[in-house]
Amino acid sequence: MNILDYTAVQLSEKIKQGEVKVAEAVEAVFEQIDKTEESLNCYVTLEKEKAFRQAAAIQEKIDRKELTGPLAGVPFAVKDNMCTKGTLTTCSSKILSNFVPTFSAEAVLRLEAAGAVIIGKTNMDEFAMGSTTETSYYGVTRNPKNPEHVPGGSSGGSAAAVAAKECFAALGSDTGGSIRQPASYCGVVGLKPTYGTVSRYGLIAYGSSLDQIGPLTKDVADCAAVLTAIASHDLKDSTSMEREDTDFTAALVADVKGMRIGIPRDYFGEGLDPQVKDAVLKAADVLKSQGALVEEFDLSLVEYAIPTYYTIAAAEASSNLERFDGVKYGYRAKGVEDLHPMYKRTRSEGFGPEVKRRIMLGSFVLSSGYYDAYYLKALKVKALIKRAFDDAFTKYDMILGPVAPTTAPKLGESLSDPIKMYLGDIYTISINLAGLPGISVPCGEDKNGLPIGLQLIGDSFQEKKLIRAAYTYEQCKEGK
Amino acid sequence: MAKQYETVIGLEVHVELATKTKIFCGCSTEFGGAPNTHTCPVCTGMPGSLPVLNKQVVEYALAVGLATNCTITQYCKFDRKNYFYPDNPQNYQISQLYLPICRDGYVEIDTPEGTKKVGIHEIHMEEDAGKLIHDEWEDCSLVDFNRSGVPLIEIVSEPDMRSADEVIAYLDKLRLIIQYLGASDCKLQEGSMRADVNLSVREAGCEKFGTRTEMKNLNSFRAIARAIEGERNRQIELLEAGKPVIQETRRWDDGKEYSYAMRSKEDAQDYRYFPDPDLAPVYISDEWLESVRSRQPELRTEKMKRYKEEYDIPDYDIEIITGTKHMADIFEATVALGSQPKKVSNWLMVETLRLLKEKELDPEDIRFSPGNLAKLIGLTEQRVINSTVAKEVFEEMFDRDIDPERYVEEKGLKTVNDEGALKKTVEEVIAVNPQSVEDYRNGKEKAIGFLVGQTMKAMKGKADPASVNKLLKELL
Numbered sequence: 001m002n003i004l005d006y007t008a009v010q011l012s013e014k015i016k017q018g019e020v021k022v023a024e025a026v027e028a029v030f031e032q033i034d035k036t037e038e039s040l041n042c043y044v045t046l047e048k049e050k051a052f053r054q055a056a057a058i059q060e061k062i063d064r065k066e067l068t069g070p071l072a073g074v075p076f077a078v079k080d081n082m083c084t085k086g087t088l089t090t091c092s093s094k095i096l097s098n099f100v101p102t103f104s105a106e107a108v109l110r111l112e113a114a115g116a117v118i119i120g121k122t123n124m125d126e127f128a129m130g131s132t133t134e135t136s137y138y139g140v141t142r143n144p145k146n147p148e149h150v151p152g153g154s155s156g157g158s159a160a161a162v163a164a165k166e167c168f169a170a171l172g173s174d175t176g177g178s179i180r181q182p183a184s185y186c187g188v189v190g191l192k193p194t195y196g197t198v199s200r201y202g203l204i205a206y207g208s209s210l211d212q213i214g215p216l217t218k219d220v221a222d223c224a225a226v227l228t229a230i231a232s233h234d235l236k237d238s239t240s241m242e243r244e245d246t247d248f249t250a251a252l253v254a255d256v257k258g259m260r261i262g263i264p265r266d267y268f269g270e271g272l273d274p275q276v277k278d279a280v281l282k283a284a285d286v287l288k289s290q291g292a293l294v295e296e297f298d299l300s301l302v303e304y305a306i307p308t309y310y311t312i313a314a315a316e317a318s319s320n321l322e323r324f325d326g327v328k329y330g331y332r333a334k335g336v337e338d339l340h341p342m343y344k345r346t347r348s349e350g351f352g353p354e355v356k357r358r359i360m361l362g363s364f365v366l367s368s369g370y371y372d373a374y375y376l377k378a379l380k381v382k383a384l385i386k387r388a389f390d391d392a393f394t395k396y397d398m399i400l401g402p403v404a405p406t407t408a409p410k411l412g413e414s415l416s417d418p419i420k421m422y423l424g425d426i427y428t429i430s431i432n433l434a435g436l437p438g439i440s441v442p443c444g445e446d447k448n449g450l451p452i453g454l455q456l457i458g459d460s461f462q463e464k465k466l467i468r469a470a471y472t473y474e475q476c477k478e479g480k
Numbered sequence: 481m482a483k484q485y486e487t488v489i490g491l492e493v494h495v496e497l498a499t500k501t502k503i504f505c506g507c508s509t510e511f512g513g514a515p516n517t518h519t520c521p522v523c524t525g526m527p528g529s530l531p532v533l534n535k536q537v538v539e540y541a542l543a544v545g546l547a548t549n550c551t552i553t554q555y556c557k558f559d560r561k562n563y564f565y566p567d568n569p570q571n572y573q574i575s576q577l578y579l580p581i582c583r584d585g586y587v588e589i590d591t592p593e594g595t596k597k598v599g600i601h602e603i604h605m606e607e608d609a610g611k612l613i614h615d616e617w618e619d620c621s622l623v624d625f626n627r628s629g630v631p632l633i634e635i636v637s638e639p640d641m642r643s644a645d646e647v648i649a650y651l652d653k654l655r656l657i658i659q660y661l662g663a664s665d666c667k668l669q670e671g672s673m674r675a676d677v678n679l680s681v682r683e684a685g686c687e688k689f690g691t692r693t694e695m696k697n698l699n700s701f702r703a704i705a706r707a708i709e710g711e712r713n714r715q716i717e718l719l720e721a722g723k724p725v726i727q728e729t730r731r732w733d734d735g736k737e738y739s740y741a742m743r744s745k746e747d748a749q750d751y752r753y754f755p756d757p758d759l760a761p762v763y764i765s766d767e768w769l770e771s772v773r774s775r776q777p778e779l780r781t782e783k784m785k786r787y788k789e790e791y792d793i794p795d796y797d798i799e800i801i802t803g804t805k806h807m808a809d810i811f812e813a814t815v816a817l818g819s820q821p822k823k824v825s826n827w828l829m830v831e832t833l834r835l836l837k838e839k840e841l842d843p844e845d846i847r848f849s850p851g852n853l854a855k856l857i858g859l860t861e862q863r864v865i866n867s868t869v870a871k872e873v874f875e876e877m878f879d880r881d882i883d884p885e886r887y888v889e890e891k892g893l894k895t896v897n898d899e900g901a902l903k904k905t906v907e908e909v910i911a912v913n914p915q916s917v918e919d920y921r922n923g924k925e926k927a928i929g930f931l932v933g934q935t936m937k938a939m940k941g942k943a944d945p946a947s948v949n950k951l952l953k954e955l956l
Contacts, residue, residue, distance in 0.1 A: 083528040096527070103521055105528060202528040209757035237530050238760050316757055319560050322571035323525045327623070343564055366562075366752035375754060 003028040008074045008168040008222040012115075015073035016062060022055040022073040025168075026117055029075045033166050039147055042161040044080045044138045045088045046120040051075065054117045061115065070225040070249065072115030077167035079158050080121040081128055082108055082213065083202040091204050092136035093126045095324045095331045095350030105202025106237070107171060107213045107230045114229040119167060122157030126352045127321065128178055128206040130154050131421050132414045135354040140411055143186060145450055149408040152182030158216045159186040169217045169226055173203055175210045176309050177403070177428025180440035183216055184403035184453025187442045189223045189470070190216045194460045195435035196241035197227075199234030205320040207313035208239075210432040220441065220471040224248040227463065243461060251464035254475040257291030259465070262396035264299035267427055273406045279444035279452040280402045286477050287400070287469060297395070301388050304381050305430035306422055310358075311365050311378035312433070317355075318362025324350065357418065386434040393459040398466060400456055402427055403440045407450035427455060437463045441470045443477070483720075484684035487712045488692075489647055489677060490601075490639035493654060494632050495664045496608065496672040497540045502629035503607050504531030504574065509631075511670075515613075515624035523629035525569025530758050533558075537631040538762060540663040541581045541605050542772045544633060547657045547779060548600050550585030554764040558605070561751045566623055567609040575634075577753040580604035581762070587657070589649040598650045599638030606632050633663075639678065639689065644705040651675060651701065656780050659805045665844060668700055675704060680725070681715045690715070691725040695739055697732050707732040711739060783808060791821035797829050804843040807832075813850035819857045827853060831871060835878050848877045856884040866944050869893045895944045902935075902943060906951050909934045920956055928952055 003025055006014065014020040030048055037043065061067040078084060081091045083101035090096045104112075112118065125135040133141040133156025141156045143149040144164035151160040155172030159182035162170050172179040174192035183190025191214045198213040205211060215226035228249055233242040263284060268277055288294045326332035326346030333345035351359070365374035392399060404424055414421040431438045436457055443454035454473065458466045502509055505522035521529035545552055556579045560572040585600035610628035614621050635654065641647050655666040655673060666673040675698055680690035695711060698704045710732075715725050730739040778786070780802050787798045802808045807828060814824045836843060856877065860870045865888055873893065876882045888894060909931055910917055919927040928949065935948045 089527070091527075099527065101528065102526065103528075201530050204527040205758075207757075236532060238532050238758060315754060319562055319572050319752070319754070322562060322564065323527065323569065325564060325566075325571055327566045328525065328569060329527075339566070340564075363752060366754050368750045368752075371752075371754070 004032055004165040006168070007218045009070045009225050011168055012070055012072050012074050016068065022059040022062065022117060023052060025073060026051050026055045026075050026119065029119060029165075029167055032164070036144070036164050037166060039142060040144055040160055040164055040166070041139050041141045042122055042157045042164060042166050043077070043120045044090055044092060044123050044136075044157070047087055047118070050087070051117050051119040058115050058117060067115040069114050069229070071111070071169075071229055074116050074168045075119045076111060076116040077120055077122045077158055077161045077170040078108055078111075078118055079124055079155050079170070079172050081124060081173055081204045081206070082171060083204065084108055084118065084121065087121065089121065089204070090137070091127045092124045092138055093324075093351065093355070094137045095346070096204075096329075097137065097331055099330050101202070103202065105213075106199035106232065106234045108202065110230045110232055111171065111226075116229075122155070122161055122170060124157055125154035125178075126355050127204070127317070128154040128173060128175055128211075129317070129354050129358050131177070131181060131424055132409070133157060133160075133182070134411065134415055135352055137352060142411070143408050143450075145187060146408075146448065149410055149450060150185065150414070152185035152404075152408060154178040154182075155190075155216060156182045159183050159188055159190065162186070162188045162216050162218060169215060169222050171213055171226075171230070172216045173206075173211055173213050174428075174432065175207045175313060176425050176432050179214045179216060180403050180428050180438055180453065180455060181425070183440040184442075184455075185408035185451060187445075187451030188216055188218060189220055189439070189441055190214065191223050191227060191439045191463070191466070192431070192437060193227060193231065193463060194241075194437045195432075196239050197231050197243060197246075197437075197463070199232055199237045199240050201234055201236040201240075205316070207316040207432075208320060209316060210309075210313055212432075220467060220474050221249070221252055223439070223470075224252055224467050248463055248467055251467040252471050253468055254472045255290075256287055256469050256472045259287075259292045259398070259469060260396045261287060261292050261294045261469070262297045262392055262399050263294065264302070264392075264399060264401060265296050266299050266302040267401035271405050271423070271426075272402060273446070275446040276402050276404070276406060276452050280400070280454055283443040283454040283473060283477070284400050286473055290472055290476055292469070294400070297392065299388055299392060299399070301381070301385050302426065302430065305385060305433060306426060308378045308381045308385065309425070309429040309433055310361065310422060311374050312382060314358040314362035315366050315375050315378075316362070318359045318366065321351075321355070321359055326350070354415075354418070382433045385430050389430070389434045389436060389457075389459075398456050398458045398462070398469060400454070403453035403455040404428070407446045407448070407452060431457050436460060437466060439466045439470050441473060443473070485681045485712070485716050485719075486684050486686075487642055487708070488639050488680045488682060488689055489641040489643075489708065490692075491635075491637045491641070491647065491650065492676040492678065492694075493635045493637075493651070494674040495544075495635065495654075495658055495666060497537055497631040497633060498662060498664050499534055499536045499540070499631055501534055503534050503537050503605070503631035504629055507629065513626050515622070516626065518626040519628070523569070524625050525571075531574060531756075533759060533762065534631065537605055538581070538764070539772055540631075540661070541603060541633050542764065542769065543661045543776060544635070544658055544663055545582030545585060545603050546773055546776060547661060548582070548585040548587050548603070548635075548654075550582035550600060550603060552764060552769060553579050553581055553583060554766075554769065555579065555761055556581045556764070557761045558756045558759045559753045560756045561753055563749055563751055565609070566621065567612045567628070569610065569625060569628055573607060573609065574756055574759070575606035576604035578755065581764075587650065587653045589646060589653050591646060591649065596640075596646070598640045598646070601636045601638050603633050603635050606634060608632050639680075639692075644708040647677070647704060647708060648701050651704070656803070656805075660777060660779050660783075662777070662805075667842075667844070671699075674698075677704065677707060677711070679708060679711050679715070681712055681719065690719075691727050693725065693727065694729045695732050696729060696742070699734070703732065703734040706734065706737055707739065710737060714739070791815070791825075793821055793825045797825045800833070801825065801828055806846060807843045810846060810848075810850050810853070814853045814857075817850060817854035819854045823857050823861075824853065827857070827874065831874050832878070835875065846878075848881045852877050852881060852884055859884055859888060863944055864888065864894055866895050866941070868941055869895070893942060895942050902939070902947065902951060903955075905938050905943075906935055906948065906955060909938060910952075910955060917956060928956075
């Protein structure tokens with residue numbers, strides 16, 4: 001078996017058994033990168049030398065039995081909005097094109113402590129704003145299943161790198177679907193944890209109240225192992241939560257008997273591609289055949305999720321991105337004398353159009369006279385959306401639906417119509433507003449061979465239920 | 481007859497809190513470090529960094545709120561105030577707008593018309609900015625982030641003051657309360673207490689407030705008093721000339737005794753305040769509030785009352801000694817070591833105040849320890865040294881906090897109590913000053929003073945003047 005065909009957990013097992021060396025795994029990944037990266041463009045930065053140095057150090061620890069966890073020795077990719085000490089961290093933006101952090105994100109440190117080898121930083125939509133990875137300053141990333149199509153976004157580089165075997169697993173971040181949607185488009189597993197489960201320290205903020213880091217992996221077992229490694233209560237992040245029982249691998253049990261699954265009718269209406277609908281409902285049947293109790297229900301407020309999300313996320317982003325001003329780090333416009341012209345030129349030249357659009361939108365909804373009508377109202381709707389989910393979870397263990405209305409669009413199709421692109425977030429966005437966990441699992445392909453994703457949404461802190469159901473589905477689906 | 485005008489004043493007072501670390505990170509708040517040495521990713525606004533609230537800041541804010549009779553907002557939040565400036569590394573300041581920690585309080589001030597309440601609209605917590613240094617030589621600006629993230633509270637008063645005197649009384653009251661709480665040293669000159677003055681004038685008897693201006697850059701009580709006078713006159717002149725007062729922010733130049741318009745309301749910035757999503761709301765439980773309340777120290781008013789009951793010292797002394805927490809602390813600690821309150825008070829009221837004035841120091845700058853003051857008082861009581869020597873020793877103590885016992889020993893300043901030696905010297909003085917002796921014997925009482933002086937001189941000051949006086953009278 002080719003090393004690249006192992007899952008992360010399988011690879012680590014082989015390494016611990018002495019059958020594969022960490023350096024061999026890293027070598028295999030870089031050979032693959034040499035073959036496919038030129039056409040796919042999954043990475044902004046590759047750290048080959050550093051990766052081999054890290055591989056040697058980790059190999060030693062594994063040999064001394066100091067590292068025994070399920071991810072020891074596994075080559076990983078990290079989305080380029082997570083700080084990595086000494087390694088360029090750009091958020092795929094010109095404004096951070098020269099930024100080298102002095103510290104690493106907590107999630108990255110946790111991954112390193114688990115014995116992962118970080119080989120590079122993946123491409124993304126600029127500042128995670130976008131659904132296609134086309135807004136990157138570093139060019140588009142292509143979908144490994146069909147390079148004419150986008151990989152999704154904003155964690156498109158991470159999803160594509162896992163799908164193209166340019167790494168064994170990756171970290172992404174999800175503010176409105178940015179892990180689940182590219183996972184769906186690229187045919188990999190992606191999980192957005194409950195808000196507060198993974199520390200945001202070192203994650204360059206887009207929408208602080210919505211951002212969560214999570215895994216993009218080849219299968220559900222890898223997903224559980226990565227989430228177990230990165231979940232932590234971090235005192236450096238005031239929104240980080242203390243959770244007990246974060247061994248998510250314990251939920252890898254193929255059994256959904258008696259599990260109550262709700263299917264919101266609102267998620268299967270107009271705009272949903274019939275092929276996606278069929279694949280998702282077929283997946284529901286698989287779970288039903290395994291003993292889950294599946295029924296339809298009305299979730300309500302679904303149509304309000306998009307305007308609410310774009311109001312809140314843009315408001316927070318407009319403030320979060322103020323620090324990029326050319327004064328302390330990052331890009332600074334040349335040939336400007338005075339302070340305010342320097343700010344203006346730096347930000348005009350440093351940010352791309354989608355980022356500017358959201359900064360303007362966010363500044364508008366926060367400005368005096370509009371704050372109550374937009375931002376405050378959005379916060380109220382957010383609370384109502386949360387309540388709608390709370391109601392649903394009194395009846396169901398989880399909610400099942402599609403990740404996105406369609407499979408991956410062709411390159412260039414989305415940017416011409418931003419509203420249409422925003423509408424594509426309809427099934428993923430509300431769970432960020434409600435702070436809930438969600439997982440995307442591959443559930444088939446459309447007639448063009450493009451992957452389709454199944455989304456399972458859980459109540460707060462119920463990742464284990466999601467992992468259990470996703471694992472059951474993965475084990476029992478057709479062709480398995 | 482000329483119109484009479486009333487001045488209406490409200491203050492915004494910023495106080496730097498005395499925490500060891502900054503409000504949202506673990507960096508030191510110590511003053512005077514080399515530029516950018518007390519910094520970290522959080523207080524320099526590095527991408528990916530996150531704020532974590534320092535609990536002590538909340539406790540100090542609560543203490544000040546309770547001492548100023550405020551209602552405590554038990555569920556309060558931090559908001560972001562967005563504006564671009566290089567001393568503000570995130571380009572937003574974390575402050576409180578919508579739910580400040582304290583509201584609706586007051587303090588009482590003494591005015592010639594009696595006690596007056598000055599309302600406190602709110603107290604909120606926020607972070608300080610960094611410091612910009614403009615290098616004229618290199619034609620560039622540099623930023624020092626050591627101060628960035630130092631905790632502040634802003635105390636916003638109601639427009640309840642009517643004169644510079646009332647403003648000074650209010651500020652003094654706040655300063656005393658906060659110093660007594662240990663929440664800040666409140667030094668105007670060093671910037672740990674800063675006041676912005678909102679002022680308007682209206683015709684006497686008029687109900688409606690006039691248009692106000694805000695004055696910044698007031699670094700001393702004197703500057704505040706002058707700025708109030710100057711701004712009042714400027715506004716009255718405008719009104720008399722039929723011109724409107726423009727709502728604007730003005731910068732006071734104390735050297736030129738004039739204020740300059742900085743920005744008007746029209747170009748006031750929209751700060752786009754919104755709740756900071758990086759910080760959880762602060763929930764102040766009844767237990768927490770109660771524990772802060774129970775730890776509130778004795779404030780000045782209570783202390784003055786207690787001094788009056790416990791110590792036999794004049795009201796004026798009490799006024800001065802309790803006028804700074806530091807002096808009151810020294811007084812109490814010295815008394816606790818067994819010294820007589822009246823004697824301790826005398827040293828503080830006479831010699832200490834004299835030296836403070838001479839050396840242009842504040843009572844907060846007093847460096848001698850209560851232990852050494854107690855020793856010095858002991859030395860004089862036991863007549864080991866006379867009062868002249870004691871003053872000399874005290875001056876050394878004031879400057880360098882020397883141990884008076886060791887100092888007197890080393891310098892050989894002890895009063896000579898050897899009867900024989902003293903008698904011998906007195907006899908010699910009598911012998912060489914026949915004229916004075918004659919005068920005294922002829923009834924000129926004053927002449928004995930000269931003879932005492934001569935004896936002290938011959939003894940190099942180390943005699944007890946009372947003993948010399950007694951001996952002279954005997955021998956004459």
